[in-house]
Amino acid sequence: MTVKTSCAIYPGTFDPITNGHMDLAMRAGRIFDRVIVAVAENKSKTPLFSSQERLALAQNALANVPCIEVISFDGLLVDCARKQGATVILRGLRAVSDFEFEFQMAGMNRHLCQDLETLFLTPAEKYAFISSSVIREIAKLGGDVSEFVSDGVRLALSEKFTVLN
Numbered sequence: 001m002t003v004k005t006s007c008a009i010y011p012g013t014f015d016p017i018t019n020g021h022m023d024l025a026m027r028a029g030r031i032f033d034r035v036i037v038a039v040a041e042n043k044s045k046t047p048l049f050s051s052q053e054r055l056a057l058a059q060n061a062l063a064n065v066p067c068i069e070v071i072s073f074d075g076l077l078v079d080c081a082r083k084q085g086a087t088v089i090l091r092g093l094r095a096v097s098d099f100e101f102e103f104q105m106a107g108m109n110r111h112l113c114q115d116l117e118t119l120f121l122t123p124a125e126k127y128a129f130i131s132s133s134v135i136r137e138i139a140k141l142g143g144d145v146s147e148f149v150s151d152g153v154r155l156a157l158s159e160k161f162t163v164l165n
Contacts, residue, residue, distance in 0.1 A: 007034040009086035011077050014039050015047040016153045017058045018135055020127030024092045027121060029067040036084050037062060041074035048136055048160060061150040078113040089118045094128050
């Protein structure tokens with residue numbers, strides 16, 4: 001059953017965007033008319049890719065999905081969601097260990113903006129073990145990440161680690 005409602009925002013650092021992230025965004029596109037993948041600046045982390053690189057990689061990876069828009073943002077997620085007209089925050093849960101942090105964030109976001117709901121989706125089983133940090137580590141050590149990321153991301157990782165090594 002497909003029930004379309006307005007707009008969901010899917011925030012993350014996406015350093016880099018993986019097939020698991022793309023799967024979640026595309027599945028959300030079956031539920032929502034519009035899905036915004038929001039690439040966070042997140043100054044508390046030290047990402048491998050700059051915010052502009054992460055934005056470009058996500059835009060490239062999701063370019064052929066009509067209901068998905070990729071943006072970048074800095075600041076509070078609830079402010080970005082309001083500005084974009086989103087009514088739902090989409091978050092992925094790979095494992096039970098993700099739940100405690102995500103539950104706290106959902107509560108805080110609801111406190112900051114009562115009109116914004118959080119929807120948790122679990123990844124397809126084949127993506128449940130994929131994380132950006134694991135992908136970065138595999139690529140750094142010269143492993144093949146081609147089944148976990150788009151070709152553009154695979155090439156960007158290869159280039160990044162060739163320069164850094």
